[in-house]
Amino acid sequence: MAQREWVEQDFYKELGVSSDASQDDIKKAYRKLARELHPDANPDNAKAEERFKRVSEAHAVLSDPAKRKEYDETRRVFGSSGRFGAGSGFAGYGGAADAGGNQGFSFSDIFEGASGAAGGFGDLFEGLFNRGGAAGPAPTPSRPRRGSDLESEITLGFRDATLGVTTPITLTSPSPCTTCHGSGAKPGTSPRVCPQCNGSGLISRNQGAFSFSEPCPDCRGTGSIVDHPCPDCTGTGVAVRTRTVNVKIPPGVADGQRIRLAGQGQAGMRGAPSGDLFVTVHVGADDVFTRTGDDLLVTLPVSFSELALGATVTVPTLEQPVGVKIPAGTPDGRTLRVRGRGVPKRAGGAGDLLVKVTVAVPAKLDDRAREALRSYADAERESGFDPRGGWAGA
Numbered sequence: 001m002a003q004r005e006w007v008e009q010d011f012y013k014e015l016g017v018s019s020d021a022s023q024d025d026i027k028k029a030y031r032k033l034a035r036e037l038h039p040d041a042n043p044d045n046a047k048a049e050e051r052f053k054r055v056s057e058a059h060a061v062l063s064d065p066a067k068r069k070e071y072d073e074t075r076r077v078f079g080s081s082g083r084f085g086a087g088s089g090f091a092g093y094g095g096a097a098d099a100g101g102n103q104g105f106s107f108s109d110i111f112e113g114a115s116g117a118a119g120g121f122g123d124l125f126e127g128l129f130n131r132g133g134a135a136g137p138a139p140t141p142s143r144p145r146r147g148s149d150l151e152s153e154i155t156l157g158f159r160d161a162t163l164g165v166t167t168p169i170t171l172t173s174p175s176p177c178t179t180c181h182g183s184g185a186k187p188g189t190s191p192r193v194c195p196q197c198n199g200s201g202l203i204s205r206n207q208g209a210f211s212f213s214e215p216c217p218d219c220r221g222t223g224s225i226v227d228h229p230c231p232d233c234t235g236t237g238v239a240v241r242t243r244t245v246n247v248k249i250p251p252g253v254a255d256g257q258r259i260r261l262a263g264q265g266q267a268g269m270r271g272a273p274s275g276d277l278f279v280t281v282h283v284g285a286d287d288v289f290t291r292t293g294d295d296l297l298v299t300l301p302v303s304f305s306e307l308a309l310g311a312t313v314t315v316p317t318l319e320q321p322v323g324v325k326i327p328a329g330t331p332d333g334r335t336l337r338v339r340g341r342g343v344p345k346r347a348g349g350a351g352d353l354l355v356k357v358t359v360a361v362p363a364k365l366d367d368r369a370r371e372a373l374r375s376y377a378d379a380e381r382e383s384g385f386d387p388r389g390g391w392a393g394a
């Protein structure tokens, strides 16, 4: 029970004892009240039931010496008037207990209370770190702005994803301007060092006792001034264009995996490094194979005679088919393991190919096959083979 509730309830009064009552007095008082108020003795009496609950609650706290001590202490500290707060400065405490059902201060309350100060902080930090505002991330002073990371998606066939593939991805994004090679200056001219910040991209501003550095407004933090802007990119050094990136997908990539291609993202301002390109890979299903981790699964149809007599069968893999030996007497549904023919691993090597054999029963038999099979059935019976082991009551 929350301490706040403790303060609001007088357990001693509920039990009709004084606050210095002995444990024995408390026990006796409770037993008497419990008998009187018990729901069995007061059917359909909501008032008695409510009283019974409160008396039980009071007893639960006061009969436990440790809890009773805590209860007494709480009431001593916060007063037994029955109310927290009431202009005493504990309103925040009570409010937090009400809202979350738990105790303790919420520091956000404190800051909300001082909203004027919070606003002041916000303005200050915005000025320092977020000059770019909604236009993008704040420029990194004294260093040209790195290009943004880009996200793309690609859907690959099962085999391409498993074996790895190099595939083109078309991106429409800002790239270094081809006319000025990203410098932002008209061909034949070049940017000059910003005289305001001497190329650092930062200026200092004094405010009272403090000195703040902020991005230079003349060069917008880039450290250089373009006098003759490139006509194709208006001096930004960046042009939106559609480009095709050849993405090398490593072998063994799984559905939903995200691949990072360093430096293939958006071009930076005026020759700054490009961002990265993240490609989320979707992998299509395959008609023949499924995958669990690094293992490939294939279900291989076989005939009864191949299982009974044993056989070497040809099994497809992602590359060259392999011959797999089926031992004589292999049960239907057994999985055979072909090592190293599964999904290539990043660290080298590959998982396994798991071949599950399943009997294919011919829908039609020609005369010769039917005759042979009948003859076989006779021989099987005479040999004493019982597929059901007798449990079917045969």
Ligand SMILES: [Zn+2]
Pocket (backbone or CB within 6 Å): 177, 178, 179, 180, 181, 182, 183, 184, 185, 230, 231, 232, 233, 234, 235, 236, 237, 238
């Ligand atoms: Zn340009």
Ligand SMILES: [Zn+2]
Pocket (backbone or CB within 6 Å): 194, 195, 196, 197, 198, 199, 200, 201, 202, 216, 217, 218, 219, 220, 221, 222, 223, 224
């Ligand atoms: Zn400058």
